[in-house]
Amino acid sequence: MLRLGERCTAVRGPLICPAADGPRLTLIEDGLITLDAAGHINSVGPAPADCAEPVTAPGAVWLPGFVDTHVHQPQTRIIGSGTGPLLAWLERSVFPEEARLADPEYAAEVTDEFIDALIAHGTTTSVVYGSSLPPATDALFAALAEAGLRADVGLTLMDQGCPPPVCVPDAVAQAASEALVERWHGHDGDRLRFVITPRFALSCSRAQMRAAGDLAEKHGLWVQTHIAENAAELKAVAQAFPEARDYLAVYADHGLAGPRTILAHCIWFDDAAWDRVADLGCTVSHCPDSNFFLGSGAMDLAAPTARGVRVGLGSDVGAGRSFSMRQAAASAWDAARVRGVAVSAEALLWHATAGGAAACGRPEVGRLAAGLAGDLVAVDVPHYTLERGPKAVYEALAFRRDAEPVRHTVVQGRVLR
Numbered sequence: 001m002l003r004l005g006e007r008c009t010a011v012r013g014p015l016i017c018p019a020a021d022g023p024r025l026t027l028i029e030d031g032l033i034t035l036d037a038a039g040h041i042n043s044v045g046p047a048p049a050d051c052a053e054p055v056t057a058p059g060a061v062w063l064p065g066f067v068d069t070h071v072h073q074p075q076t077r078i079i080g081s082g083t084g085p086l087l088a089w090l091e092r093s094v095f096p097e098e099a100r101l102a103d104p105e106y107a108a109e110v111t112d113e114f115i116d117a118l119i120a121h122g123t124t125t126s127v128v129y130g131s132s133l134p135p136a137t138d139a140l141f142a143a144l145a146e147a148g149l150r151a152d153v154g155l156t157l158m159d160q161g162c163p164p165p166v167c168v169p170d171a172v173a174q175a176a177s178e179a180l181v182e183r184w185h186g187h188d189g190d191r192l193r194f195v196i197t198p199r200f201a202l203s204c205s206r207a208q209m210r211a212a213g214d215l216a217e218k219h220g221l222w223v224q225t226h227i228a229e230n231a232a233e234l235k236a237v238a239q240a241f242p243e244a245r246d247y248l249a250v251y252a253d254h255g256l257a258g259p260r261t262i263l264a265h266c267i268w269f270d271d272a273a274w275d276r277v278a279d280l281g282c283t284v285s286h287c288p289d290s291n292f293f294l295g296s297g298a299m300d301l302a303a304p305t306a307r308g309v310r311v312g313l314g315s316d317v318g319a320g321r322s323f324s325m326r327q328a329a330a331s332a333w334d335a336a337r338v339r340g341v342a343v344s345a346e347a348l349l350w351h352a353t354a355g356g357a358a359a360c361g362r363p364e365v366g367r368l369a370a371g372l373a374g375d376l377v378a379v380d381v382p383h384y385t386l387e388r389g390p391k392a393v394y395e396a397l398a399f400r401r402d403a404e405p406v407r408h409t410v411v412q413g414r415v416l417r
């Protein structure tokens with residue numbers, strides 16, 4: 001029996017264990033996880049024959065908490081706002097909504113809804129684009145600290161190409177970033193981290209991108225940004241940066257493309273660009289549901305995976321239509337079908353857990369193994385799927401469109417749902 005807010009010491013039930021080294025899962029039909037007082041996993045394996053621990057959540061299977069490698073907190077209330085494609089959607093839906101977070105009360109309501117949605121869908125680790133407004137992002141950190149979720153959060157950098165209410169001069173953004181690093185980076189045993197977040201090339205001056213790259217280098221921070229999402233965006237970037245070889249070079253030239261950089265979307269890359277992503281060691285956040293909603297296209301999942309590039313899945317709320325990483329996995333299946341790429345539910349669930357953890361530099365989560373953080377999720381599956389074997393279970397988890405919120409969400413051993 002798990003009690004909200006308390007620490008759990010053991011979990012018994014079917015366990016789905018992602019592999020460390022590739023997109024594979026193992027299903028243990030009657031498994032047992034024990035946790036220590038600090039919320040780390042002590043042991044994982046089949047329950048012993050004389051196990052006294054009752055089944056924790058009958059009807060559910062347990063897996064590591066989901067990792068959302070790309071989500072926009074200020075867009076929580078504009079999910080489904082159909083004004084796309086990308087650049088029009090930013091103008092009509094995103095910037096006006098993000099401006100509303102200047103009101104602390106409004107920002108707090110949005111943050112509560114954002115956190116509730118993450119917990120309800122079993123997302124225990126998220127990589128978040130916060131507001132461009134420093135007080136709203138500071139308040140988001142405080143709320144995540146209180147809620148108990150694991151997250152990497154960025155102050156979204158925009159010093160040009162956006163309306164005045166969300167446009168923040170670089171000097172202000174840099175000072176705020178330093179203060180947020182000081183206050184929150186590494187909070188509670190690294191549960192919260194600050195991530196450098198230039199929104200995309202069109203919203204940042206060259207000076208801002210250079211300073212952001214320097215700050216990432218100075219503190220060893222991760223970087224996240226958008227790239228190669230939409231044809232009109234590609235054209236505008238090429239016009240704005242005539243000196244750059246291509247879009248990826250814009251970031252590389254400013255110290256923003258390396259082994260701690262998460263590149264979201266990556267739809268319109270040719271083979272040469274993918275080769276350079278691999279050479280630079282960047283990771284990829286694949287956000288297929290958002291890509292379908294804005295009509296951006298479908299990323300070729302085989303291109304990064306064949307090159308050994310780490311790939312996580314992203315909801316990209318609010319262009320993504322759900323916080324559910326199960327929905328992200330289902331949309332990734334559709335994107336693979338569109339591109340003629342072979343993929344499996346098993347591989348996609350791996351990308352939603354272990355793959356995502358690797359893509360955002362969180363080796364402490366994403367798998368079920370001794371020594372790792374006790375970040376767990378219990379998800380109900382139809383009663384007949386377990387009898388039909390692991391493949392049926394993985395497909396039920398990934399593809400059932402009537403997916404309910406998850407049964408339990410646990411972070412660092414603490415029961416959040």
Ligand SMILES: [Zn+2]
Pocket residue numbers: 070072226264316
């Ligand atoms: Zn995004």
